[in-house]
Amino acid sequence: MNFTSILIAILTLTAGIGVFLVACQMMSSNLEAVSSKRLKQLFSKTGKNKWIGVGIGTVGTAAIQSSGAVTVMVIGFVNVGILSLAQAATIIYGANIGTTVTAQLVALGMFGSNSISTTIIFAAFAGIGAFMSLFGKRHITKQIGGILTGFGMLFVGLSMMADAMDDFARLEEVKNFLAGINNAVVLVLVGALLTAIIQSSSVLTSIAITMVVAGLVTLDQGIYLTMGSNIGSCVVALIAGLTSGTAAKRTATIHLIFNVMGVVIFLLIALLLRVFTGGAWDFGSIFEKIFPAAPQLQLAMFHTVFNICTMLVAMPLTNILVNLACRIVKDVPEEKNDEPQLRFLNEQMLSTPVVAIRQLKAEIENMAELALQNFQRSIHIVTTLDYSEIDNFRKTEKLLNYLNKELVNYTVKLSGRRLNSFDQRYLTSVIRTVSDLERIGDYAENIVEYADALKEQNATFSKDAVAEIRKMEQMILNLYKETLLAYHKLDLEALERANQIEDQIDDYTETMEQHHIERLVRGVCTPSVGAEYLSLAQNSERVADHLINVGKTIRDLV
Secondary structure: OOHHHHHHHHHHHHHHHHHHHHHHHHHHHHHHHHHHHHHHHHHHOOOOOHHHHHHHHHHHHHHHOOHHHHHHHHHHHHHHOOOOHHHHHHHHHHHHHHOHHHHHHHHHHOOOOOOOOHHHHHHOHHHHHHHHHHHOOOHHHHHHHHHHHHHHHHHHHHHHHHHHHHHHHOOHHHHHHHHHOOOHHHHHHHHHHHHHHHOOHHHHHHHHHHHHHHOOOOHHHHHHHHHHHHHHOHHHHHHHHHOOOHHHHHHHHHHHHHHHHHHHHHHHHHHHHHHHHOOOOOHHHHHHHHOOOOHHHHHHHHHHHHHHHHHHHHHHHHHHHHHHHHHHOOOOOOOOOOOOOOOOOOHHHHHOHHHHHHHHHHHHHHHHHHHHHHHHHHHHHHHHOOOOOHHHHHHHHHHHHHHHHHHHHHHHHHHOOOOOHHHHHHHHHHHHHHHHHHHHHHHHHHHHHHHHHHHHHOOOOOHHHHHHHHHHHHHHHHHHHHHHHHHHHOOHHHHHHHHHHHHHHHHHHHHHHHHHHHHHHHOOOOHHHHHHHHHHHHHHHHHHHHHHHHHHHHHHOO
16 A cells, blocks of 8 residues: 555544544434433432442433433432432443443444445435434424434444555554554553543444454454443543532542443453463453354444443442442532532533533522522511621622523523423523522512611511511412422422412512501501511512512423
8 A cells, every 4th residue: 555545544534433423422412302301200210229220321321322421411410419329320330331332333334245234224324314404394303313314424434434444454564563562451541542532432442343344453452442442431421520529529430440340350351261271262262252253243242241241240339339439539628619609510511411401400499599598588687687697698699690690601502502392491491580589689688778777777677567577488488499399390289389379478468568557557667667668578579479480480391
């Protein structure tokens, strides 16, 4: 081969990898968009049974063709407290098994060289999907078209990589160089490094399969590269964990320990096989015997067996892995940071909309709790003129204003991602919801100002007025509980109870005004103090209005 041929082979390989990566992302994003609601329901069913976790991880990864996305989801759910570390570990075990589906598809696509190959047949799906995406009118049709396009492009990229490998196989220099890399540990490290760079174990495994088929590397070399890809796949999880809390960091650590453990076990088994058989047996020879004349299937099946066996070893050791991760990532006292910040969201989650939507909802529910806390603080201050909580009040108000701005910005960014119709409808309500919660904080500020006015006048509310204010506070607290239950679980019955409480609050506001007039007539209350009381009653009623607005958003979602 001359220089031009070598350059063409390199460019073809680069193009093939690029097409394969884009295809993986296209499939993953569209599958995720189509199945995101079911995935959320799937993850919510994770119980104490470890096998359920493995099943969920396997099915979830097979469904969206991305173990990285599933792992990031798991880290997000651990960060919010939805999953325990042990539950997260079992889902990660399953995700490693689910990711072997891609290798099996690649192996399937490399059969049929004497007639019409399966690669050509599957690649044709790219055209079918493109037509559906371009000319389909329904959103779901376009998403299915995107899935088919990605699926077909997967095999277009695979074909280009295979052609490049055939060209390289004709170069004795390349074959001799690769043949010289026969140290198992070195091959594992090379596989881990390459996977960390391209951030896709599926791509590296597919490259390894094409290299084995072309005769560039032996089956054993391909096996060790594939084992290394499992370690390299932890990079995505480690990055996600670094930007999250302690529990999320521990989840990422469990993922790394699990994959390293599997590689170490299989390296030891390979060593023992060589020692006790005098080099006659190794993984390559075993799988060649089981699947003769099918090198692509030999490597794909090893990949599946490797991950299943590692899972079976890890299952009884789950609690030990969790404890080890807790020792490695120790509890660190949170540094005092007076600057407001998001608790559940970060920019990286935008790449996994399923996680981002779930975390956005958790952030909004947290904002609602903060708004109610400030309302309760304001009621305490105005009824007692005790300002001991004023610093916390001001800090929370600053945080509410920050959340209002940041959550709106995040929602705008998220709305540009591929989402299913349910998540799109949810996002349309978020900006209004966040604004309602921020307004509750504003009304709490108004109530504190009424307390300031009372303090300047050296006056207080009467006992009857305080009792009425406290009753109103309790009614709003009840309204908050029902509203948040409705919002969190999309519970229409809870929303109906919230509506009834809100009607009672409206009626009670009128009752407070009538009682105030009666106290003025009896001389129990002064006009200036009465003005603050009336304003407080009206502001409290406005708080209830904004709370019920939050609950009403679920009507478009149920």
